[in-house]
Amino acid sequence: MLYKTTTMNTSDNKNEIFPLGEKAGADYFTGNAWVKYLITADDMFNTSVGNVVFEAGARNNWHTHPGGQILIVIDGVGYYQEKGKPIQVIKKGDVVQIYPDVVHWHGASPDSTMTHIAINTHTEKGVVDWLGPVSDEEYNSK
């Protein structure tokens, strides 16, 4: 089954692969981010895929994935942190494999946007459990 994404034609994003999608909700994100849903999970695949664009400084809340998640960074420079560990810098071409129930967050770095594809695996176990925001102190600890 072939899904065509709508092509955007603004001068700002002519090199982007996907349209921006929907604004990410302020309940679970700090700063501006956009989510383009690409594949919805079903009982055959148990996998969902989306593309997320974070503006510089933007990040999601601390959270876990009951079924795990794989991130593929396709543009920019961002941050990834697992609870109790230092922030890791992630950039275009990097891949992050997040095991089930690992408390973590991801987002852009302070001076660059970051875009990643997010693959949620084993969605029959659940997709995401949101926790509290990443404070400025936590974000600036890099």
Next chain:
Amino acid sequence: MLYKTTTMNTSDNKNEIFPLGEKAGADYFTGNAWVKYLITADDMFNTSVGNVVFEAGARNNWHTHPGGQILIVIDGVGYYQEKGKPIQVIKKGDVVQIYPDVVHWHGASPDSTMTHIAINTHTEKGVVDWLGPVSDEEYNSK
């Protein structure tokens, strides 16, 4: 777990997201293609991820995925065909969801390279079963 891909610095691919990876085997491909493995399947995720670059005219053999596959086209213009249906043109930003056991092939179009990320789902059921090559007559039926 963070995986850094090796950055290539040749003038030919400075806009690419991933390194080319390994040359795809002639047993299952017609023409030149390269596969960069990004995530290896394990019992926790049952998901593998790779990036495939097809030169213009290159394509893989007819094949099936016992656990299904999702393709995300990140560059160029290519072809996707399911057995008994017409060739469909796929391009940057398109996503293809291939159900288990659907006989199909994918590759570049005659005049453009095509690059896609390939996500193999439910790999515990098997990854790929290869069939015969896509003949020039089949490839040129578009």
